Amino acid sequence: MILPLILLYVISLVYLAITERFRNFASIMALQGWLLFLVALVRLHAIHPAELAFIACETLLFKGVLVPALLFAVIRKTGISRVRTSGSSQFRSLLLSFAALVVSVSVTYLVADASADRLFFGVALYALLSGLVLIVMRTRIFSHMVGFLTIENGVFLFSTAIGVEMPLLINAAILLDILMSVLMLGLFFTKIDRTIHAIDADSLTRVKD
Structure with missing residues (x-):
């Protein structure tokens, strides 16, 4: 049961690297939320109810529900639709994604021990690196937000890799972190769109008080 969920999660990370439509980004975040929900039920069934x-x-x-809904709301309010074609190519992003996967497998083989589940450890590391690839390779702030959320999902998988006692505390921190980030950036997008219409990170460096 776990393996198909993990494989589908890895495929969603690869798709994030090559898609250019922000609605696809939001849909993938929803899919990952549902996958993590199923993973939690299967992996953490032995902890306190x-x-x-x-x-x-x-x-x-x-x-699975609130974060994607907020992302779709930001898309509707700001009118952003896709990654700028002047940025890095899909092929280059795909190569970096596969490179991140190779690095994740290699590091997992060298570092992970018996106290950590190698499968979850490797996928969690790949999620972290995939989020960093999104942040570094894309210019739109929305892509950076999705990259940050991908990293947060990787932290959740790390918690499931190291045992069944850690997820409660880690998820409490993740819940607050994501909530504040999404709400603040949603407000930020709205204000920026009403004034300077800047949704690229590079554009923000030229904003003066």
Whole structure:
């Protein structure tokens, strides 16, 4: 049951690297939220029911429903639709994504020990690197936000890799972190769109008080 979910999650990370439409970004975030919800149910079934209920609700309602809804709302309000074609090519992003996958597998083989689940450790590391690739290779702030959320999902997978006692505390921090980030950037997008219409990170460096 776990392996198909993990494989689908890895495929979603590869797709994030090559897609150019922001609606696809938001849809992938929703898909990842549902996948993490199912992973939590299967992987953490042995923990206290109250902790499992909290993690399951946070993963499904927040990662799978609320965050994608906020991302779609930002897209509608700002009118952004896709990554600028003047940026890095899809082929280059795909190569970097596969390079990140190779690095993740190699590091997992060298570093992970018996106390950590190698499968979850490797996929979590790949999620972190995929988020960094999005942040570095894309110019749109929306892409940076998706990259940050991808990193947050990687942190969740790390928590499932190192044991069944850590996810409650880690998810509490993730919940607050993502909530503040999405709400602040949603407000930020709206204000920027009303004034200078700048949604590229490079454009913001030229903004003066």
